[in-house]
Amino acid sequence: MFTSLHRLCNRKELFNLCHAMLQNAVEHIFGVIKHRFCILLLPPEYKMDIQVCIPPALCLVHNVIQVHNPNDMMDYCNVLDAHILTDTGNLANGPPTEQACTHASLCHDQIASEMWEAYNRERIQRGGAGNHRTTSTVVTLIP
Numbered sequence: 001m002f003t004s005l006h007r008l009c010n011r012k013e014l015f016n017l018c019h020a021m022l023q024n025a026v027e028h029i030f031g032v033i034k035h036r037f038c039i040l041l042l043p044p045e046y047k048m049d050i051q052v053c054i055p056p057a058l059c060l061v062h063n064v065i066q067v068h069n070p071n072d073m074m075d076y077c078n079v080l081d082a083h084i085l086t087d088t089g090n091l092a093n094g095p096p097t098e099q100a101c102t103h104a105s106l107c108h109d110q111i112a113s114e115m116w117e118a119y120n121r122e123r124i125q126r127g128g129a130g131n132h133r134t135t136s137t138v139v140t141l142i143p
Helices: 011-036 054-067 070-076 082-086 098-125
Strands: none
Touching: 011 054, 011 098
């Protein structure tokens, strides 16, 4: 849980705070994965379409190991779901266009505005403007 030492003044401060907290969580996740699987420490020897599949696959393997007995991992060697190999997103073919940058900026502003509205609603529900605690984001990686 994060307790702000000062009151957030606008949607930009709230967005930046949440963005920084999320970035810290993602960096922690990559640290855990890099510690467990040294493949991420080495220079890639695979084509880009293969490289994009590696981090989500390692997160999946990490979570399976955490949930199940690591000694039973041989039971999962032949399990393969098609959506794991296809649901990896798209790679860019070059720098973003001006239209794509404008669209991303509009999405960013909309998200920041919605977060600010939700933050203020929560503050009111918790007892007014003086109470300005925020909660942390749940990360799906199992420690």
